[in-house]
Amino acid sequence: xxxxxxxxxxxxxxxxxxxxxxxxxxxxxxxxxxxxxxxxxxxxxxxxxxxxxxxxxxxxxxxxxxxxxxxxxxxxxxxxxxxxxxxxxxxxxxxxxxxxxxxxxxxxxxxxxxxxxxxxxxxxxxxxxxxxxxxxxxxxxxxxxxxxxxxxxxxxxxxxxxxxxxxxxxxxxxxxxxxxxxxxxxxxxxxxxxxxxxxxxxxxxxxxxxxxxxxxxxxxxxxxxxxxxxxxxxxxxxxxxxxxxxxxxxxxxxxxxxxxxxxxxxxxxxxxxxxxxxxxxxxxxxxxxxxxxxxxxxxxxxxxxxxxxx
Amino acid sequence: xxxxxxxxxxxxxxxxxxxxxxxxxxxxxxxxxxxxxxxxxxxxxxxxxxxxxxxxxxxxxxxxxxxxxxxxxxxxxxxxxxxxxxxxxxxxxxxxxxxxxxxxxxxxxxxxxxxxxxxxxxxxxxxxxxxxxxxxxxxxxxxxxxxxxxxxxxxxxxxxxxxxxxxxxxxxxxxxxxxxxxxxxxxxxxxxxxxxxxxxxxxxxxxxxxxxxxxxxxxxxxxxxxxxxxxxxxxxxxxxxxxxxxxxxxxxxxxxxxxxxxxxxxxxxxxxxxxxxxxxxxxxxxxxxxxxxxxxxxxxxxxxxxxxxxxxxxxxxxxxxxxxxxxxxxxxxxxxxxxxxxxxxxxxxxxxxxxxxxxxxxxxxxxxxx
Ligand SMILES: Nc1ncnc2c1ncn2[C@@H]1O[C@H](COP(=O)(O)OP(=O)(O)OP(=O)(O)O)[C@@H](O)[C@H]1O
Ligand SMILES: [Mg+2]
Numbered sequence: 167x168x169x170x171x172x173x174x175x176x177x178x179x180x181x182x183x184x185x186x187x188x189x190x191x192x193x194x195x196x197x198x199x200x201x202x203x204x205x206x207x208x209x210x211x212x213x214x215x216x217x218x219x220x221x222x223x224x225x226x227x228x229x230x231x232x233x234x235x236x237x238x239x240x241x242x243x244x245x246x247x248x249x250x251x252x253x254x255x256x257x258x259x260x261x262x263x264x265x266x267x268x269x270x271x272x273x274x275x276x277x278x279x280x281x282x283x284x285x286x287x288x289x290x291x292x293x294x295x296x297x298x299x300x301x302x303x304x305x306x307x308x309x310x311x312x313x314x315x316x317x318x319x320x321x322x323x324x325x326x327x328x329x330x331x332x333x334x335x336x337x338x339x340x341x342x343x344x345x346x347x348x349x350x351x352x353x354x355x356x357x358x359x360x361x362x363x364x365x366x367x368x369x370x371x372x373x374x375x376x377x378x379x380x381x382x383x384x385x386x387x388x389x390x391x392x393x394x395x396x397x398x399x400x401x402x403x404x405x406x407x408x409x410x411x412x413x414x415x416x417x418x419x420x421x422x423x424x425x426x427x428x429x430x431x432x433x434x435x436x437x438x439x440x441x442x443x444x445x446x447x448x449x450x451x452x453x454x455x456x457x458x459x460x461x462x463x464x465x466x467x468x469x470x471x472x473x474x475x476x
Numbered sequence: 477x478x479x480x481x482x483x484x485x486x487x488x489x490x491x492x493x494x495x496x497x498x499x500x501x502x503x504x505x506x507x508x509x510x511x512x513x514x515x516x517x518x519x520x521x522x523x524x525x526x527x528x529x530x531x532x533x534x535x536x537x538x539x540x541x542x543x544x545x546x547x548x549x550x551x552x553x554x555x556x557x558x559x560x561x562x563x564x565x566x567x568x569x570x571x572x573x574x575x576x577x578x579x580x581x582x583x584x585x586x587x588x589x590x591x592x593x594x595x596x597x598x599x600x601x602x603x604x605x606x607x608x609x610x611x612x613x614x615x616x617x618x619x620x621x622x623x624x625x626x627x628x629x630x631x632x633x634x635x636x637x638x639x640x641x642x643x644x645x646x647x648x649x650x651x652x653x654x655x656x657x658x659x660x661x662x663x664x665x666x667x668x669x670x671x672x673x674x675x676x677x678x679x680x681x682x683x684x685x686x687x688x689x690x691x692x693x694x695x696x697x698x699x700x701x702x703x704x705x706x707x708x709x710x711x712x713x714x715x716x717x718x719x720x721x722x723x724x725x726x727x728x729x730x731x732x733x734x735x736x737x738x739x740x741x742x743x744x745x746x747x748x749x750x751x752x753x754x755x756x757x758x759x760x761x762x763x764x765x766x767x768x769x770x771x772x773x774x775x776x777x778x779x780x781x782x783x784x785x786x787x788x789x790x791x792x793x794x795x796x797x798x799x800x801x802x803x804x805x806x807x808x809x810x811x812x813x814x815x816x817x818x819x820x821x822x823x824x825x826x827x828x829x830x831x832x833x834x835x836x837x838x839x840x841x842x843x844x845x846x
Contacts, residue, residue: 376544377577379564381591382642391590395581 209455215448224442234445238453255433262430263457265348265419266412270359272352273408274401277359281400282393284360285367296364299357307354311421314350315341342424350418355411359404366400402469409465410458430454489556491646491678492518492541497550499536499702510536512702513550518646518680519695523672525681527689528699529725534682535574537699538648541680543567554645565594570639574650576631578623584634585610585619591642609637612671629660636671646678653688665692686726690714698722714771718758719845723769730770730812732841736763748841749786749806755841767844772815774840777802777824780831788812790832793824800824804832 175183219231241252284295302310317323320337328334340346370393378388394401416431423429428436430450437447499511510533518524526534539545541552543564551560559567570591578587588609592602610616613633618626623634632652639647649668653661669692672679683689689696690710697707698721706718717723720731734746734753744757748768755768780787788806795818802814814834816824826832 371575371577373573373575373577374579376564377571377573377579378590379544380542380569380571381638382565382594383590384565384594387594392579 212448212451215444216452218445220443220445222442224438224444226444231445234443234447234449237443237446238449258428258430258433259457261344261427262413265344265351265429266409266415268348269351269355269412270405270409272348273356273359274405276352277356277404278363278401280356280360281363281367284364285370286372292368296361299360302354303357307417308421310354311350311418314346314353315421318346318349341422342426344423344427347419347423347427347429350422351412351415354418355408358407358411362403362407363397363400366397366403370396398469402466405465406462409461413458413461414454489520490517490553491520491522491555492516492680493553493556494537494541495551495553497537497540497547497552499533499540499545500548510702511540511547514699514702514704516697516704516707518678521676521678523669523679523681523692523694525683525689525693525696526699527683527686527696527725529684532699533702534684534699535650538571538650538680538682541646542569542571542648568642568645569648570642570644570646571648571650572632572635572639572652574652574654576635576652578631578634578638580622580624583620583622584615584626587623587634588637588641590638595642605641609641612640612674613637613667628655629664632656632664633667636668640671640675640677643675644677646680649679649681651682651684653683654685661688668692690726698725700725716758716842717769717844720767720769723842723844728772728813728815730772731844732768732770732806732810732812733808734766734768734841734843736766739763744843746841749808749810751784751786753784753836753841755843756839757843758845761843761845767846769842769844770812770836770840772801772813773799774837775812775814775816775834776837777814777816777826778833778835780833782833782835785833785835786812787831787833790826790828790830792828793826802826802832802834804834 215226216234217230217232219227219229219233221227237252238255239252240249242249280299284292284299287295315322318340319325320339320341322341324340325334325337329337374392374396375388378392383391414431415429416435419427419429420432434447434450434454437443437450441447494514494516496513496515497511498509498513501508501510514533514537526537528534536545540547543559543562543566547560551558553559554567554569579590582590585606588606589602592605597605606619607616610619613636615630615633615637618630623631626634632655635652652668653664656664665688668679668681681689681692690713693710695707695709696713698705698713700721706713706722708716713722714726717726717729723729723731732748734748734755737745737747737752739745739757742756743754744763746753746755746766746768778785786806788804790802791805792803794801794803797818799815799817802816804812804814806812812834
C-alpha cells in the first residue's frame with residue numbers, strides 16, 4: 167500500500183486528495199443507490215425466492231428447498247414418483263431461443279438497409295426519417311400488438327382483401343401461429359435495431375466508399391470489406407438490444423401467439439400467477455438471465471474475432 | 477507484373493483527353509454549371525497540374541476523370557478510348573483523396589494491398605508489391621499500424637502508396653499536400669516529383685497554391701469559374717499570362733493601361749503612362765486601348781527624369797528580407813510595385829515622397845486578353 171509516491175505527498179496534497187475522493191464518492195451516490203435498489207436488490211430477492219418452498223396459495227414458505235430449480239428441467243409424476251424431463255419447458259426454451267434469434271435476424275435484415283437509407287439522406291432530412299422510425303414508440307405496446315392482430319386475424323384486413331380479390335376462398339390462419347409471434351416481435355423491436363446501426367452509420371465516412379470504388383471494389387466488396395466492419399459496433403449493439411428483450415418477451419407472444427406459443431416470459435408469469443409456484447418462477451427468471459448472459463458473451467466474442475482480412 | 481507504362485512522350489495518344497466536358501449540378505433554378513466545355517489533353521508520363529481558386533471546378537474535373545461523376549456533356553478519353561460511362565472500378569485510374577480516405581479498420585499494409593486484392597492478383601505478387609510500395613514511401617516500419625494511429629504526413633504517404641500499388645495509368649491527386657505544415661509540404665513536393673519520375677505514371681495534380689504548381693509541374697492548366705483559361709509550362713504561364721486573371725492569380729502583377737501608337741507585324745509601339753515602349757502583341761489582342769501586365773521584379777529603379785523610364789513618386793517601401801517592395805504612384809495615378817533584391821552592402825538611395833523612375837526590362841510588358 168505505502169508506495170513511495172504516497173510517502174512523498176505533502177499534508178496539503180493529502181487533504182486535497184481525500185477531498186477529491188470524498189467528492190467522487192458523493193457524486194456516485196445516486197448511481198450506487200440506483201444499482202442497489204433497482205438492480206442488485208431485486209435480483210437477490212429473486213435468487214432467494216428460487217431456493218425456498220412454494221406457499222400453498224401463493225408467495226413462499228421460508229424454508230430451504232431445491233424444488234424450484236428441480237422443476238425448471240424435470241417433472242415428478244404425481245402417482246408413481248418417476249422423474250422425467252419437463253418436455254413442455256424444454257420446448258418453451260427452444261421456442262424462445264429460436265424466436266429471439268429469428269427476430270434479431272429479421273430486424274437486422276430490414277434494419278440495416280433502413281439505417282443505411284437514413285444515413286445517406288441529406289443531413290436536413292435525417293431527423294424526419296428518424297422521427298418516423300420512432301413513431302411506433304409513442305403508442306402503447308399492447309395497442310400496437312392488438313393493431314397487428316386486427317390486420318392478420320381471420321376477419322382482418324389481409325384476409326378480407328385476399329378473399330374479395332378471389333385469391334383465396336378460405337381465410338388464412340395467420341393469428342396464433344409461430345409466424346404471427348415472429349411478425350409481431352420483429353415489428354416491435356425493429357427501431358431498437360435501426361437506431362444503433364444508424365448511430366454508427368452516421369459517423370461513417372462515405373468518402374471511404376468512393377475510395378473503395380476507386381480501388382476496384384465491387385458493391386458487394388464495399389459492403390463486406392468496408393461498411394460492415396466499420397459499422398459493426400452498431401450492429402452488435404442493435405442485435406443485443408433486440409435479442410435480450412425478445413428472449414423475455416411477454417405481451418407479443420401472449421396476444422399474437424394464443425395459448426400454444428408460450429415463451430419464457432409467459433411461463434414465468436404463469437408460475438407467479440395461476441401456477442402459484444413462485445420458486446419455480448424465480449428459478450426460471452434466473453435461468454433466463456443466465457441464458458442472456460451466456461448468449462451475450464458468446465456473441466460479443468464471436469463478433470470481435472471475426473475479421474474478413476485475418 | 478504489368479509491363480511498365482510506356483515512357484515515350486511522343487506517344488500519339490494523350491493519356492487523358494477531355495473533350496468539351498461540361499458538368500451541371502442540380503436542375504431547374506438550382507442548376508449550377510461547375511465545368512464549362514473544358515478541353516484538355518494530358519500527355520503520357522506528364523506531371524500535369526490543375527490550378528485555380530477555390531470553387532473553380534478542379535475537384536469536379538478530377539471526379540469526372542475518376543468516374544465518380546458523369547459529364548453532362550462532352551467526353552473523357554483514356555488513351556483514345558471513351559471512358560465517360562465506365563464506373564470508377566473499371567478505370568485504370570486511381571485517386572489520392574484530399575481527405576486521404578484511408579480505411580481506418582485496416583493496417584497500413586492492408587490499405588496498400590486493397591486495390592491489388594480486388595484485382596485478384598496472386599498472394600505472392602500482392603505481398604511483393606506491398607513491400608515495394610512500403611519502401612518507396614518509406615513506411616516499412618509502420619506497416620502493421622492501423623491507419624488511424626499515424627501522423628498526417630504518414631497518412632498522406634500511405635494514401636499515395638495505396639493509389640500507386642495497382643499501377644494505374646493515371647494518378648489523380650486532389651490537393652494531397654494541403655493538410656501538411658510548410659516543412660513537410662516542401663519535403664513531400666520533392667518526394668512526389670521523385671515518385672512520379674520513378675513510376676512513370678501520369679500525374680494529374682490539383683492545387684490552389686501557385687508556387688506549388690510552378691515548382692512541380694511539367695504543364696499547368698489555370699482554371700477559373702469552370703473554364704480553363706490557359707495551359708502551358710510553368711515559365712510560359714508565368715512569363716506569358718494570357719489574360720488578366722492568369723496574370724493576377726500567378727505571382728504579383730502590375731496592370732498598366734496602354735495605347736497603341738503603331739503596329740508592325742506582331743509588334744507594336746505603345747504609349748504607357750507617357751512613355752513609348754515596344755511590345756509583342758499576342759494573336760487576337762488589338763488596340764487602341766490595352767491592358768499590359770508587368771511583373772514587379774522586371775523593373776529597374778533609377779533617378780527620376782531619364783527617357784524611357786516610367787515616372788512617378790515613391791509612396792512606400794516594404795522590407796521582405798531577401799527583397800524590398802517599392803510602392804510607386806505613376807504620374808497618371810496608376811499604382812506600380814517594383815521588387816528589388818536587397819544588396820548585401822548598400823542601402824538604396826530612394827526616399828519616400830520623392831520622384832523616382834522605374835525602367836521595365838526589354839519585353840517585360842505583356843499585352844493581355846480582356
Ligand atoms: N455535388 C454537387 N452539387 C452541387 N454543386 C456542386 C457539387 N459539387 C461541386 N459543386 C459546386 O461546383 C463548384 C466547383 O466545385 P469543386 O469542388 O470542383 O471546386 P474546387 O475547384 O475543387 O474547389 P476547392 O479548391 O475549394 O476544392 C463549386 O461551386 C461547388 O459548390
Ligand atoms: Mg477541391
